[in-house]
Amino acid sequence: MxxxxxxxWNIGSRAFLDIATFVATASLLAGFIVRIGIWRRGNTGxxxxxxxxxxxxxxxxxxxxxxxxxxRIYLVMHRCVFYGMLILFAGSVLVALEMHFGLHFLKGxxxxxxxxxxxxxxxxxxxxxxxxxxxxxVIRPERLESRAMDAILLVMLALVALSGFLVKGQRxxxxxxxxxxxxxxxxxxxxxxxxxxxxxxxxxxxxxxxYGHAAxxxxxxVLIPWTKLxxxxxxxxxxxxxxxxxxxxxxxxxxxxxxSLSGTVADCTRKQLVEADACIxxxxxxxxxxxxxxxxxxxxxxxxxxxxxxIHGTKFNSAQVxxxxxxxxxxxxxxxxxxxxxxxxxxxxxxRIVDIRRVLIGGGPAPETAVARFKENEAGLAGxxxxxxxxxxxxxxxxxxxxxxxxxxxxxxxxxxxKLLSNAGLNAxxxxxxxxxxxxxxxxGNESLxxxxxxxxxxxxxxxxxxxxxxxxxxxxxxxxxEYPQLGGNFQVMHHTRYLAGLLSQGKVRTTGNxxxxxxxxxxxxxxxxxxxxxxxxxxxxSVKDLTLLDMKHSRMKSFCCGSGGGTVIEAVALTNGxxxxxxxxKEGAEAVITSCPYCRETLAAAALKECPETPTRILDIMExxxxxxxxxxxxxxxxxx
Numbered sequence: 046m047x048x049x050x051x052x053x054w055n056i057g058s059r060a061f062l063d064i065a066t067f068v069a070t071a072s073l074l075a076g077f078i079v080r081i082g083i084w085r086r087g088n089t090g091x092x093x094x095x096x097x098x099x100x101x102x103x104x105x106x107x108x109x110x111x112x113x114x115x116x117r118i119y120l121v122m123h124r125c126v127f128y129g130m131l132i133l134f135a136g137s138v139l140v141a142l143e144m145h146f147g148l149h150f151l152k153g154x155x156x157x158x159x160x161x162x163x164x165x166x167x168x169x170x171x172x173x174x175x176x177x178x179x180x181x182x183v184i185r186p187e188r189l190e191s192r193a194m195d196a197i198l199l200v201m202l203a204l205v206a207l208s209g210f211l212v213k214g215q216r217x218x219x220x221x222x223x224x225x226x227x228x229x230x231x232x233x234x235x236x237x238x239x240x241x242x243x244x245x246x247x248x249x250x251x252x253x254x255x256y257g258h259a260a261x262x263x264x265x266x267v268l269i270p271w272t273k274l275x276x277x278x279x280x281x282x283x284x285x286x287x288x289x290x291x292x293x294x295x296x297x298x299x300x301x302x303x304x305s306l307s308g309t310v311a312d313c314t315r316k317q318l319v320e321a322d323a324c325i326x327x328x329x330x331x332x333x334x335x336x337x338x339x340x341x342x343x344x345x346x347x348x349x350x351x352x353x354x355x356i357h358g359t360k361f362n363s364a365q366v367x368x369x370x371x372x373x374x375x376x377x378x379x380x381x382x383x384x385x386x387x388x389x390x391x392x393x394x395x396x397r398i399v400d401i402r403r404v405l406i407g408g409g410p411a412p413e414t415a416v417a418r419f420k421e422n423e424a425g426l427a428g429x430x431x432x433x434x435x436x437x438x439x440x441x442x443x444x445x446x447x448x449x450x451x452x453x454x455x456x457x458x459x460x461x462x463x464k465l466l467s468n469a470g471l472n473a474x475x476x477x478x479x480x481x482x483x484x485x486x487x488x489x490g491n492e493s494l495x496x497x498x499x500x501x502x503x504x505x506x507x508x509x510x511x512x513x514x515x516x517x518x519x520x521x522x523x524x525x526x527x528e529y530p531q532l533g534g535n536f537q538v539m540h541h542t543r544y545l546a547g548l549l550s551q552g553k554v555r556t557t558g559n560x561x562x563x564x565x566x567x568x569x570x571x572x573x574x575x576x577x578x579x580x581x582x583x584x585x586x587x588s589v590k591d592l593t594l595l596d597m598k599h600s601r602m603k604s605f606c607c608g609s610g611g612g613t614v615i616e617a618v619a620l621t622n623g624x625x626x627x628x629x630x631x632k633e634g635a636e637a638v639i640t641s642c643p644y645c646r647e648t649l650a651a652a653a654l655k656e657c658p659e660t661p662t663r664i665l666d667i668m669e670x671x672x673x674x675x676x677x678x679x680x681x682x683x684x685x686x687x
Contacts (some may be wrong), residue, residue, distance in 0.1 A: 048224045048315035049152040052144045052370050054216060055248050056255055058146070068265040076270020077278065080322060083356050087315035103284035106391070113280075113389045113621035115329065118176060124581050125173030126202065132166035133209070137262075151237035164213075164230045170206040172664040174199055179191035187329030193547055194272060201265050210234050217252055219247035253256070279323035280390045286316040289392045291576075293382075308404035309353065311361040317397055318356055323390035324349035330384035330394065331600065335606045339618030344386045345394040365401050375401060376412050376685040377618040380488045380611030381570035386602050393609045395611075402490025415489050426480045426497060436508045442466060442544070443509055443524065447518030447643060458643075458668035462517060462541055465671065469553040476514070478502050484524035484571075485612035496532065499524075503534035513537050515544045517668070519572035519642045520610070526576070529600070540572055542641050542667060547579035549588060559590040562663070564598045564670075565635035567626065567649070568604035582641045582667055589670050597633050605629065607640075609648035623652025637663035639670060 053059065061458070106113045110127065114120045132409055136159065151159055180198055181191055214234025217225045218373070225232040242250060268274055272398050287293075305390045331337045331344040337344040351369045366372055378497070380395040388394070411419075436443075444466075446459060459475075466473040483498030502525075514536055516522050526538040548554040566586055572578045579601045586594050608622030627649060629639050638647050650664045 047153050047345070048156045048227075049149075050216075050222070051139060052344070054220070055251050055386060060207065061256065062259065065259060065263045065282070066345070069266040072267040072412055073269060073277070076275075080270055080275060080279075080493060084315050084318045084322075085354075086311065087313045087318040087363060089315060098289075099285050100437060101472045102287075102289070103281050106284050107281050111413070113391075115387065115389075117285075119180065120174035122173050122180065125169040125176070125639065129169035129173060129206070130164045130635070133170070133206075136163045136166070137614040143456055148353050157217045158308075160224070160231075161229070162228045164210075164228045167206045167209050168230050171203060174203040174206070177205075186328070189329045189628065190328060193657070194400070194636075198272060201261060201268075205261050205265060206255060208261055209239075211252045212251065212258050214238050215242075215247060215251040218242070219244070219251055228320075235476050273325050275322050276325050276390065279319055283316065283319045284391050286319060287393065293385070293396065308364050308366060308401065309361065309363055310355050310365060311351070312365070317352075319354055320390065320392050320397075321349050321353040322390065324353070326350060326422070327389060327501070329387040329389065330392070332387060333381075333383035333603065333605055335379040335383075335608055335610075335613075336374050336639060337616070338605075339377050339608065339621045340371060341371075341377045341618065343370050345388070345392065347374075348394070348397070349392070370398070370401065373615065375405075375614050376415070377396060377613065378611060379570070379606050379608060379619075379622075380615050382574050382607035383570070383603075383606060386574055399488055399490060402488075403492055404490075406490040406492075408611075411490075411613050414616075418489065418612065418614070419486060419491055419494060422481055422483075422486055422498065423575075426494075426501065435521060435611040436474075436476075436506070438509050440512070441471040442473050443512055443514045444473055444475045444541075445478065445482075445514050445516035445538075446475055446523055447516055447521045457672075458517065458666040461668040462545075465545060465548075465554055466557075470549050476506075479505050482521040482524040484520045484528065487524075487528070487612075489612035489614070499529055499532050499534065503532060506534065506536060510536060513539060513544070515539050515541045517541045517641070517643065517666075519569040519575075520644065523571045523575050537675065540576075540578055540583040540641070541579060541586055542572075545671075546584045549584060554583070556588045558588075560670055563593045563634055563638045564637040564639050564663075565593055565595045565630045565633065566600070566628075567638055567640040567645055567665075568600055569640060569645050570604065570606050570610050572641060573604055576600055578668075582639075585671060586639060592670065595633060595635050596633070597630060599626075599629060607642075607645040607648045608652075609644045619648050620652050620655060627653055637665055639665045639667055641667040 053062075056062075060147070060614070065212075073512045110120060110124055114123045119349040139159070143151055181189060181195065183200070197301060208232055211234060213228060213231035215238055216222070217228065217231055217235040218238050225235060238247075239319065265274075269277060319604065324346065326346055327546060328344075328346050334344045350369050355363050355368060362370075364370075375398060378395070380399065382395050384394045385392060406415075444459075444462065463473055463475070479501045483495040486498070487495035514525065516525070516538065518538075519540060522538060522540045525534070525536055529536065543555055549556075566582060568574075568582075572582075583590070583594065586592065597604075605626040606622055608619030608625055613619050627638065637651060640649065644664050646664055653664055
């Protein structure tokens with residue numbers, strides 16, 4: 046006898062199945078049409094290009110999920126549910142094809158494999174939902190919000206799989222299926238049911254279970270476009286609409302321009318509206334968020350929830366400031382992009398916040414601190430032409446000092462950098478750019494001022510376009526490397542740690558100093574998260590004799606923001622974030638914190654001095670520990686903060 050089974054055994058009429066399929070499909074399509082209609086109300090945003098690459102990225106994220114879901118247990122959980130439901134759905138489609146079109150491919154070895162695979166898929170769903178319930182209701186991470194609908198959807202997923210096994214088990218028991226061993230879970234259920242149910246009642250109970258299972262499965266399908274299950278569609282679409290990580294570092298203005306926008310929900314791009322429905326409120330964006338840790342009421346997840354309520358209520362004329370995000374939270378964001386790195390739906394939250402700031406700067410008031418920064422920048426830019434000097438292009442390397450170094454003169458850090466370059470036999474010239482790089486003012490929303498700064502600097506640098514420019518400031522590095530090319534400024538820019546690490550590997554740089562302490566390295570956001578430069582600073586630090594480098598839990602892509610990035614204008618928020626970072630370093634045994642960003646050093650020093658008397662006594666720039674003459678006590682005392 047060839048292995049097979051009768052489709053619709055013990056059910057008879059297909060009427061219920063046909064009606065339920067029609068209703069579920071109609072509801073699904075209606076829901077998708079409504080949601081897509083909402084998304085299409087947004088503006089088109091930046092042209093994306095390279096559709097094939099974006100599609101490939103989206104497919105890899107969805108089917109591999111490794112870059113989308115963080116944490117080994119969570120990844121297993123999500124894969125179990127995703128692949129389990131996908132296989133069960135595919136199995137239902139195969140049965141439907143055989144039932145409606147008379148195709149008889151579920152027989153013989155293919156039927157046995159089909160039975161085994163579907164059993165494993167159903168078991169996978171049960172394991173995944175159990176892990177999800179354990180995470181949500183036993184571990185209960187602070188970042189995760191639990192609502193009634195979350196529990197309902199989890200229970201429904203589990204019941205669909207469980208009721209499927211009950212239906213199969215009851216059928217196997219009632220028919221004494223000789224091929225039951227190929228359905229190991231169903232066979233086990235059949236064995237248990239045989240202990241408690243008389244055989245003469247088996248057919249009636251099977252029919253009741255079948256209708257219950259079908260009702261549950263179709264109800265779940267009906268709910269997809271109207272609940273957070275919509276992320277099945279919205280997340281892949283959001284990945285497809287996303288720019289690559291490196292390209293998003295530029296935060297380019299939208300084609301519509303920032304001045305003409307009214308700042309309402311209707312001004313959101315289509316991608317931003319898709320993000321609202323793609324967000325599953327997992328709260329991962331809060332874990333390292335400078336807004337959240339700064340004590341502000343909002344976080345990216347709050348923005349998503351607020352936006353979702355507005356668009357579902359068709360309140361497209363609502364102002365984003367006040368409705369989507371409150372003003373203090375808006376100006377607390379450091380654009381560190383930790384939220385974007387942790388976001389499973391690939392949300393561009395920093396870009397969204399900068400776009401909202403552009404609206405305020407273009408047509409309304411801005412915080413006094415931001416206005417003061419703009420005026421300071423304007424004043425410096427006003428005299429740019431008078432300071433313009435033509436570069437001869439004869440030097441081996443050019444050093445872009447950055448605003449912090451420029452204001453303070455040649456600090457010990459800059460002097461050390463120049464000395465290391467000189468010892469390596471290189472002729473270095475310190476640049477005197479006519480203006481700030483413009484990165485901070487761009488993130489504060491003043492796009493026109495950024496472009497004026499960039500234009501002046503590009504004109505200044507054009508004669509050394511083929512020469513290497515190095516800078517100790519990650520903000521300047523990111524701006525010159527990733528943002529100036531948009532305006533025609535293509536320069537060979539490196540962060541000074543990368544350049545020195547290259548010289549170190551060639552034996553041209555030798556660090557003769559020694560510092561017998563345990564130190565943690567703080568990865569600056571604009572060097573690490575924005576530009577994936579993690580190895581070079583550590584190579585330099587590890588070259589220092591007697592220094593023990595500790596890798597903090599929150600380092601590299603998971604680094605805490607110091608609180609000063611992205612043109613932050615609320616000092617209290619910056620200090621709160623800096624204090625949290627330093628306390629974490631102390632907890633992990635660090636006696637000093639080293640960084641390779643002047644903004645980070647300044648903020649961490651202020652946080653230690655004003656807020657954290659119990660923190661490490663040393664906040665050091667990476668150049669301070671590379672002093673060719675050794676790190677002297679006077680150098681250490683300069684970095685002592687309590």
